[in-house]
Amino acid sequence: MAEPVLDGLLREQRLLLCVGSGGVGKTTVAASLAVQAALRGRRVLVLTIDPARRLANSLGLQRFGNDAVPVALPDGGEPGGSLHAMMLDPHTTIRQLIERVAPDAASAERILHNRIFRAIADSIAGSQEYMATEKLYDVVDSGRYDLVVLDTPPVKNALDFLDAPGRLARFTDRQIMKWFLAPYEEGRGFGRLLWGTSAVVFRLLGYVFGKEFLGELSEFFQAFRDLYDGFRERSEAVVEMFAAPSTRFLVVCAPTASSVDTARFFLGELRQRGLPCAGVVVNQRAVVGSVAPDAEAALGALAHEHEAGLAPHTADALVARLGAADRRLRELAALEQRRLAFVGQAMAPSQSIWGAPRLEGEVHDLDALIRLGGFLTGGAP
Amino acid sequence: MPLTDLLDSRLLLVTGKGGTGKSSLAAACGRLSAERGKRVVVAEVDSFQSPMPGLLGRTPEFQPRPIARNLDLCNITWLEALEDWLHRAIHVQRVVQLILRNRLVNLFLDATPGVRETVILSRIAHLCDEYDQVVVDLPASGHAVGILQVPWVARELLETGPIRDVADQVIELLARPDSRLAIVALPEEMVVNETIELAERLRAEVPVLAAPVVMLNRATSPSLTADERTLLLRLHQATGVRAGDGQAGPVAELLRAGRWEAELEDATREAIARLSALQLTPFELPRLGALGGFQGGPDVVVQQMARALARGLSRELAGEPHG
Numbered sequence: 001m002a003e004p005v006l007d008g009l010l011r012e013q014r015l016l017l018c019v020g021s022g023g024v025g026k027t028t029v030a031a032s033l034a035v036q037a038a039l040r041g042r043r044v045l046v047l048t049i050d051p052a053r054r055l056a057n058s059l060g061l062q063r064f065g066n067d068a069v070p071v072a073l074p075d076g077g078e079p080g081g082s083l084h085a086m087m088l089d090p091h092t093t094i095r096q097l098i099e100r101v102a103p104d105a106a107s108a109e110r111i112l113h114n115r116i117f118r119a120i121a122d123s124i125a126g127s128q129e130y131m132a133t134e135k136l137y138d139v140v141d142s143g144r145y146d147l148v149v150l151d152t153p154p155v156k157n158a159l160d161f162l163d164a165p166g167r168l169a170r171f172t173d174r175q176i177m178k179w180f181l182a183p184y185e186e187g188r189g190f191g192r193l194l195w196g197t198s199a200v201v202f203r204l205l206g207y208v209f210g211k212e213f214l215g216e217l218s219e220f221f222q223a224f225r226d227l228y229d230g231f232r233e234r235s236e237a238v239v240e241m242f243a244a245p246s247t248r249f250l251v252v253c254a255p256t257a258s259s260v261d262t263a264r265f266f267l268g269e270l271r272q273r274g275l276p277c278a279g280v281v282v283n284q285r286a287v288v289g290s291v292a293p294d295a296e297a298a299l300g301a302l303a304h305e306h307e308a309g310l311a312p313h314t315a316d317a318l319v320a321r322l323g324a325a326d327r328r329l330r331e332l333a334a335l336e337q338r339r340l341a342f343v344g345q346a347m348a349p350s351q352s353i354w355g356a357p358r359l360e361g362e363v364h365d366l367d368a369l370i371r372l373g374g375f376l377t378g379g380a381p
Numbered sequence: 382m383p384l385t386d387l388l389d390s391r392l393l394l395v396t397g398k399g400g401t402g403k404s405s406l407a408a409a410c411g412r413l414s415a416e417r418g419k420r421v422v423v424a425e426v427d428s429f430q431s432p433m434p435g436l437l438g439r440t441p442e443f444q445p446r447p448i449a450r451n452l453d454l455c456n457i458t459w460l461e462a463l464e465d466w467l468h469r470a471i472h473v474q475r476v477v478q479l480i481l482r483n484r485l486v487n488l489f490l491d492a493t494p495g496v497r498e499t500v501i502l503s504r505i506a507h508l509c510d511e512y513d514q515v516v517v518d519l520p521a522s523g524h525a526v527g528i529l530q531v532p533w534v535a536r537e538l539l540e541t542g543p544i545r546d547v548a549d550q551v552i553e554l555l556a557r558p559d560s561r562l563a564i565v566a567l568p569e570e571m572v573v574n575e576t577i578e579l580a581e582r583l584r585a586e587v588p589v590l591a592a593p594v595v596m597l598n599r600a601t602s603p604s605l606t607a608d609e610r611t612l613l614l615r616l617h618q619a620t621g622v623r624a625g626d627g628q629a630g631p632v633a634e635l636l637r638a639g640r641w642e643a644e645l646e647d648a649t650r651e652a653i654a655r656l657s658a659l660q661l662t663p664f665e666l667p668r669l670g671a672l673g674g675f676q677g678g679p680d681v682v683v684q685q686m687a688r689a690l691a692r693g694l695s696r697e698l699a700g701e702p703h704g
Contacts, residue, residue, distance in 0.1 A: 257435075289634050314608045318613060
């Protein structure tokens with residue numbers, strides 16, 4: 001029996017955004033959901049920014065780059081499904097973005113060769129977020145995919161990620177641009193005719209950046225002038241896309257105290273921003289079955305059968321150790337249950353919570369992704 | 382002596398992949414140094430959702446506030462850091478007020494790449510003048526490098542001016558022999574990968590900084606004997622159990638936790654071997670509570686970590702190896 005809510009999301013939505021803190025398997029969850037959607041007959045792209053190498057390799061991504069790489073699916077899926085994966089390369093994305101929004105090749109070249117642009121393109125700490133939203137819009141808009149699953153950057157950045165389109169829009173706010181470009185637009189050289197409000201602004205910024213640099217910065221903004229309409233339209237479109245009925249956010253967490261706190265934080269943030277959140281995926285859960293009263297005795301018997309050639313009492317020592325480990329695992333599972341209830345308190349009635357067990361080893365091949373996705377969608381062993 | 386150098390530093394930068402325990406380590410270093418008689422401030426960087434109330438019992442504000450004897454806590458929020466920096470960099474108060482009140486100037490400062498990082502670094506440098514030790518809980522790996530390399534970009538673009546002055550001041554600070562950086566890692570393959578990449582990036586992009594010290598958090602020391610491991614493997618093969626798969630059966634249930642523990646030991650050994658091969662030999666911070674079933678709160682984690690650091694420090698001073 002498939003879990004109906006997640007099954008519905010995988011069949012119907014166009015964009016799923018996985019948010020959450022680092023180290024909880026966000027990339028893995030995103031990839032496993034993408035696999036499940038593809039097995040349901042959809043054309044799916046999983047877009048990742050910060051992937052684990054082995055996961056990337058298992059999906060056939062040998063290198064960073066902005067090309068969608070096809071991933072072979074196992075047999076048995078519904079017809080028509082396909083899976084592509086893409087790893088974001090911020091540098092390529094920023095170049096493509098400039099080339100696309102610039103009115104002509106010469107304007108694009110002017111920006112790409114600007115000294116300030118080149119310096120910041122390498123070093124803007126938040127550029128991954130800008131670039132992710134940019135690429136996201138690009139792939140959703142392309143119409144090549146029925147569903148795009150995005151793995152966002154980790155916690156502090158994920159908020160930057162939600163703010164990125166807005167911040168980009170502010171950066172290219174027409175009003176700001178107007179102030180900075182006014183001296184040029186009116187055919188007056190910078191520094192000769194600084195008057196009125198823009199003069200005040202320039203002078204104040206001169207205190208911060210130094211006067212000589214202001215000219216250069218102004219040139220940078222002038223070079224950007226031709227781009228700002230493109231930027232603004234794009235960022236408005238991304239904001240719209242985040243809030244669209246065909247979009248769902250999923251908060252991914254692990255059952256640890258700090259991750260659970262972060263999940264609650266994200267739930268609140270998304271609600272406050274009016275963004276559509278389907279619920280919480282709790283990954284890496286400790287799963288325990290019911291314990292049989294005679295389990296330790298049965299294990300003891302089995303251990304003695306296999307003890308040949310080992311030091312005396314190895315079987316007894318190991319069985320005692322395993323019994324103790326099992327009790328600790330049960331305590332952990334109970335603790336996690338309480339933490340999950342705590343997450344539940346922060347959820348709206350319409351939201352769901354999905355759990356997946358911690359799988360042995362790190363999840364880094366397609367089989368493991370399929371198993372993980374199976375647990376989440378409730379349809380697999 | 383890496384741990385001694387780390388804990389005796391004036392500026393101690395802490396970073397690492399998200400979720401590794403960066404903030405806990407920063408808090409633990411702060412606690413230990415304060416106990417050792419230093420005047421310490423633990424500084425978060427523009428934190429939205431501070432973990433510090435749990436770790437150190439107080440929500441940090443921009444101005445450092447005391448939380449224990451010799452120990453202060455603060456959060457370097459960017460707008461307040463900007464105001465603080467403007468007051469220090471521009472001596473005409475009227476101009477500072479005009480800058481802060483002008484909406485366009487504010488939008489411009491918010492939008493101009495590098496300004497944020499510059500004022501935050503300036504604040505860190507300022508704190509270094511006021512405390513014996515400043516422990517900075519930096520953002521996760523990539524962002525931390527992004528912040529630390531901004532002074533070099535500024536130096537390339539600017540000949541003079543207040544931002545150039547900050548750049549020079551920060552580069553000088555990072556180059557000091559008592560400035561150190563710790564990378565918090567976990568015994569997991571992808572975390573180790575990111576740690577190695579981060580160390581390489583730091584070497585290339587923040588070259589004046591001393592080699593980083595890797596702190597391997599949640600390390601599991603070997604407890605199974607070789608024979609116990611062999612037997613566990615045999616039993617595992619005999620029953621075909623995979624940990625966490627929910628395959629029931631009484632014996633399978635009991636093997637699962639054992640397999641998990643063995644896996645944690647293997648992962649720790651592998652992480653240490655990989656890091657050590659690249660001269661990034663880690664200091665081990667033990668996993669608290671077997672299988673992560675640790676029930677103490679974050680404040681207890683900080684205390685335990687501080688104790689582990691103190692033990693490591695005295696072992697190092699006595700000339701014993703880590704581990």
